[in-house]
Amino acid sequence: MRAFADLLERLAFTPSRNAKLQLLQHYLERTPDPDRGYAFAALTGDLKLRTVTPGLLRGLVEERFDPELFRLSYDFVGDLAETIALIWDGEAQGELSVSAAVHLLETTGKAGLPAAIAGVLDRLGPSERLAFLKLATGNLRIGLSARLARTALAQMGGPELHEIEELWHGLTPPFTELFAWIGGGARPESAALAPFRPVMLSTPTDLDELRALDPADHVAEWKWDGIRVQAVSDGGVRRLYSRTGEDISGAFPDVIAAMNYDGALDGELVVRREGAVASFNDLQQRLNRKTVSKPMLSSHPAGLRVYDALIWQGADLRGLPLMERRAVLESADFGSEMIDLSPLLTFATWDDLAALRADPPDPVIEGVMIKRRDSVYVGGRPRGPWFKWKRDPRVVDAVLMYAQRGHGKRSGFYSDFTFGLWDGEALVPVGKAYFGFTDEELRELDRFVRNNTVERFGPVRAVAPKLVVEVAFEGVNRSTRHKSGVAMRFPRISLIRWDKPVAEADRLETLEAMIDDPNVFGSDAARAGTRHGRKKRREEGAG
Amino acid sequence: MRADDFLHPTPAGLYCPQGDFFIDPVRPVPRALITHGHGDHARAGHGAVLATRQTLEIMAIRYGEGFAGTTQAAEGPVTIGGVGVSFHPAGHVLGSAQIRLAPEGGPVIVVSGDYCRTPNPVCAPWEPVPCDVFVTEATFGLPVFKHPDPAAETRRLLASMAEFPDRAHLVGAYALGKAQRVIALVRQAGHDGPIHLHGAVQRLTDYHVEQGIALGDLRPATVPKEIEGQLVIAPPSAFASPWVQRFRDPVISFASGWMAVRARARQRGVELPLVISDHVDWPQLTQTLTELRPDEVWVTHGAEEGLVRWCELNQLRARPLRLVGYEEDEE
Numbered sequence: 001m002r003a004f005a006d007l008l009e010r011l012a013f014t015p016s017r018n019a020k021l022q023l024l025q026h027y028l029e030r031t032p033d034p035d036r037g038y039a040f041a042a043l044t045g046d047l048k049l050r051t052v053t054p055g056l057l058r059g060l061v062e063e064r065f066d067p068e069l070f071r072l073s074y075d076f077v078g079d080l081a082e083t084i085a086l087i088w089d090g091e092a093q094g095e096l097s098v099s100a101a102v103h104l105l106e107t108t109g110k111a112g113l114p115a116a117i118a119g120v121l122d123r124l125g126p127s128e129r130l131a132f133l134k135l136a137t138g139n140l141r142i143g144l145s146a147r148l149a150r151t152a153l154a155q156m157g158g159p160e161l162h163e164i165e166e167l168w169h170g171l172t173p174p175f176t177e178l179f180a181w182i183g184g185g186a187r188p189e190s191a192a193l194a195p196f197r198p199v200m201l202s203t204p205t206d207l208d209e210l211r212a213l214d215p216a217d218h219v220a221e222w223k224w225d226g227i228r229v230q231a232v233s234d235g236g237v238r239r240l241y242s243r244t245g246e247d248i249s250g251a252f253p254d255v256i257a258a259m260n261y262d263g264a265l266d267g268e269l270v271v272r273r274e275g276a277v278a279s280f281n282d283l284q285q286r287l288n289r290k291t292v293s294k295p296m297l298s299s300h301p302a303g304l305r306v307y308d309a310l311i312w313q314g315a316d317l318r319g320l321p322l323m324e325r326r327a328v329l330e331s332a333d334f335g336s337e338m339i340d341l342s343p344l345l346t347f348a349t350w351d352d353l354a355a356l357r358a359d360p361p362d363p364v365i366e367g368v369m370i371k372r373r374d375s376v377y378v379g380g381r382p383r384g385p386w387f388k389w390k391r392d393p394r395v396v397d398a399v400l401m402y403a404q405r406g407h408g409k410r411s412g413f414y415s416d417f418t419f420g421l422w423d424g425e426a427l428v429p430v431g432k433a434y435f436g437f438t439d440e441e442l443r444e445l446d447r448f449v450r451n452n453t454v455e456r457f458g459p460v461r462a463v464a465p466k467l468v469v470e471v472a473f474e475g476v477n478r479s480t481r482h483k484s485g486v487a488m489r490f491p492r493i494s495l496i497r498w499d500k501p502v503a504e505a506d507r508l509e510t511l512e513a514m515i516d517d518p519n520v521f522g523s524d525a526a527r528a529g530t531r532h533g534r535k536k537r538r539e540e541g542a543g
Numbered sequence: 544m545r546a547d548d549f550l551h552p553t554p555a556g557l558y559c560p561q562g563d564f565f566i567d568p569v570r571p572v573p574r575a576l577i578t579h580g581h582g583d584h585a586r587a588g589h590g591a592v593l594a595t596r597q598t599l600e601i602m603a604i605r606y607g608e609g610f611a612g613t614t615q616a617a618e619g620p621v622t623i624g625g626v627g628v629s630f631h632p633a634g635h636v637l638g639s640a641q642i643r644l645a646p647e648g649g650p651v652i653v654v655s656g657d658y659c660r661t662p663n664p665v666c667a668p669w670e671p672v673p674c675d676v677f678v679t680e681a682t683f684g685l686p687v688f689k690h691p692d693p694a695a696e697t698r699r700l701l702a703s704m705a706e707f708p709d710r711a712h713l714v715g716a717y718a719l720g721k722a723q724r725v726i727a728l729v730r731q732a733g734h735d736g737p738i739h740l741h742g743a744v745q746r747l748t749d750y751h752v753e754q755g756i757a758l759g760d761l762r763p764a765t766v767p768k769e770i771e772g773q774l775v776i777a778p779p780s781a782f783a784s785p786w787v788q789r790f791r792d793p794v795i796s797f798a799s800g801w802m803a804v805r806a807r808a809r810q811r812g813v814e815l816p817l818v819i820s821d822h823v824d825w826p827q828l829t830q831t832l833t834e835l836r837p838d839e840v841w842v843t844h845g846a847e848e849g850l851v852r853w854c855e856l857n858q859l860r861a862r863p864l865r866l867v868g869y870e871e872d873e874e
Contacts, residue, residue: 006699012805013814016792019707026706065686066856072849073687078806086687086803126689455806462810 001096001124003031004039005131011043011142015425017503020144024152028179035098037174040153042098042135044146047173049105052117052136054080060118061087078453081137084121085130092125098135099174105136141464145501147244158182162198162379165245169195193237196245197264197310197318198379199230202369202386210350210370210389218370219322220345220353223388224305225280225366226270227287227499231304231339232311233259240269244501251289255302260335264311265304266377270364272303272338277364280495287499303338307369310377318377325377357389367391394514395494396506399427400467403449404460414449414461415442417493419469421484423508427465430484430511436472436492445496468505470495476514486511546676546839549626549649552864557654557678557843561646562626564593566654569867576628578656579639580605580719583869593617595630597638597754601719604746633658634669635821636720637751643672650675650838657682659820660827661693664727665720665756677837678864681845682822683800686853690800690824696817697728700774703794703815704734709772711790712815715779715797718744720821722776723751725798726758728819729774739764741777741786748776782812800824829853844869 007027014020028036041047057080061070065087077083108116117136121129134140150168154161158181170192171178177188228243238256240249249256271278271286285300286292309317309325312332317325329341347353357368367390375385398419405414416434420427437445448467455462472494479487550559556568564574571588578584580601587606596616603610617630627645635657644652653674660669704712716722722744729738737760740748745763752758764775767789779797787793800820801807808816823831828850832840840861842850847863854861
């Protein structure tokens with residue numbers, strides 16, 4: 001637990017991705033099985049333990065500490081587990097292994113859990129107490145994605161990341177076979193059906209860059225504003241993965257039911273009504289949920305718009321050129337009207353494509369994708385074969401940084417938000433927004449703020465940089481009054497991107513680049529119409 | 544007469560009417576007794592200053608020789624206007640002292656200043672001084688503050704230097720006391736390579752060396768080629784200044800008792816928080832009060848509420864003085 005506690009401590013404060021990778025890699029190299037496997041599972045969220053609730057922890061505290069002193073301490077520290085870890089009286093007595101801690105949490109009955117946890121706390125040092133409580137509450141908060149954690153495995157000199165990712169969903173903690181494989185042993189045989197395969201990503205482009213390429217070598221298709229998924233149906237096992245390999249099947253039983261085919265498809269997850277693709281806002285109602293209600297399934301039915309096929313009826317198509325994969329898809333039966341193929345666009349020159357992009361037939365289109373006809377399907381983001389050319393920006397994806405309690409009807413709610421953009425490895429606040437969301441979304445945001453507070457300054461809370469919000473605005477000016485040097489006009493939160501990794505929020509440069517761009521001002525009538533409609537709905541909701 | 548009649552808070556600081564002097568005044572006064580050299584306790588511009596020789600020398604380094612009208616080094620007990628005054632080691636920084644007041648016909652009052660009971664290689668250890676009224680700080684006056692063994696924290700620093708040998712490790716440490724203590728701790732932990740100093744910690748570090756404290760190979764942190772991958776000691780304020788730009792990919796560290804709380808470390812943008820404090824932590828605070836068992840505890844600054852609550856629970860008469868002007872961040 002000592003080494004695990006040190007690791008968590010370092011990871012929690014280390015901003016750099018590479019440094020995080022190094023710390024984790026070294027921990028895994030120096031820690032024996034099965035401890036490293038359980039620790040790894042804790043980091044990737046694959047350790048399913050009996051959840052120790054805040055209520056249980058408070059109960060432990062009430063038995064031992066003066067409530068007034070605890071209250072003052074908790075106010076100062078701001079995090080329950082951390083306060084308990086710090087305030088608890090105990091000296092380190094010997095070493096408690098991570099696996100022993102996991103075993104204890106797995107095998108202790110609910111009634112015995114408080115005493116068992118107190119017993120463990122009594123014999124740990126302070127940083128280990130915190131690590132143990134984080135393990136027990138399942139909330140490590142160290143800003144390390146499962147994918148980044150798996151990247152550390154790939155750095156250990158054994159199998160490549162994509163090989164590990166393909167196998168990942170067939171593995172269970174403490175991953176002894178996986179570590180044996182990494183150490184030079186045999187590849188685990190227990191590969192499950194319907195594995196995730198690394199997704200191929202595109203790089204951004206623009207007209208100037210495109211002019212250097214031959215349009216005849218490329219095809220283009222709409223970029224749909226949903227979330228990119230991999231839908232795998234394999235020998236009766238069906239799984240829906242996000243593009244980082246998280247299994248999101250549970251939230252989309254309708255999509256799972258529609259996957260009446262045998263293969264692994266790459267596509268966009270969208271809400272569909274009568275064939276048409278609904279807005280991202282509609283899809284958003286379905287995201288970030290563990291389960292989904294029947295009314296939601298019928299009001300917001302989800303489906304797929306297919307871009308590509310990795311596997312089809314037992315054949316691995318990834319080594320084939322795009323157009324050959326496409327031919328397979330064009331003659332394929334997906335087994336449901338909720339799944340269809342994303343059509344190709346007809347264009348002869350890049351200017352043709354620019355015209356299409358400027359006036360898309362559907363507001364849910366967020367630009368065009370351009371792909372080389374001969375491109376093979378490779379995981380990762382190779383530069384060259386695939387490009388995305390998004391519609392003209394007038395929104396930014398910002399990271400929620402601070403929240404302030406509102407007044408009047410919003411008393412007690414964290415309703416005024418300060419958001420920021422990346423500048424180097426740091427976030428810079430660029431503006432504030434306090435409307436644009438429904439009452440229900442406000443409650444969700446408030447909950448998020450309370451659960452992710454890292455510091456309080458009177459009525460203001462600083463929140464952990466974990467949530468991306470799409471901010472819509474009318475324009476952006478230079479400003480000497482703002483630290484970021486820019487001021488947005490009329491900013492409002494247009495979408496809450498529960499799905500979007502914080503690292504992918506926009507950079508300050510993106511906003512700065514919009515300063516002189518006339519296209520910022522509502523050049524896209526269709527999209528503007530959607531926004532207007534959305535805003536109107538929200539105002540009704542907020543009323 | 545009540546203890547308040549012999550010592551009470553005023554806007555300028557704690558005032559003793561019988562001796563007509565202030566202790567650690569925050570604005571210029573005719574006569575000041577000063578516990579230690581930190582800027583919020585030791586200010587320039589007083590008429591006469593009584594402090595330990597080292598505190599006077601530190602003040603001269605910080606403010607120049609003419610920092611006060613006259614100075615007197617505290618060497619043995621003196622009487623000022625019928626008040627017996629003596630200085631006793633506080634274990635906080637070099638020269639730091641508790642001030643014992645024994646007014647004629649009044650209670651014995653000990654003003655602790657800032658103090659620390661963890662052994663510190665760069666200053667004399669704290670001594671218990673029996674008293675009727677104990678005037679204490681409460682910088683870390685909450686039970687969450689239990690400072691770990693500074694040697695263990697130092698090992699974490701050295702482990703990080705081994706983990707990231709190409710990255711300079713910049714340890715933020717206040718120029719008086721903490722900087723030299725970190726250096727001494729690093730030496731005790733066996734690191735004997737050069738340690739580079741930010742200009743703002745240079746003079747006070749030199750002074751420690753002059754006082755006979757061995758700190759090893761110290762160099763200015765000026766030559767870019769020489770500081771990559773090295774250990775550098777700097778005042779925490781330097782991290783917000785362009786000075787940091789000379790380092791390619793530094794590990795920013797901060798040695799402070801506040802680093803025990805994650806939100807504080809994050810607020811500072813610290814990558815390697817080191818919990819090394821020159822103040823008493825909660826166990827030391829409460830142990831001190833238990834041992835001294837004064838009739839009254841006065842709490843000058845810090846988390847007064849927590850300590851006063853503890854006194855209440857332990858049948859000790861206590862009250863907060865709510866003195867203003869002392870910075871909790873001078874740590």
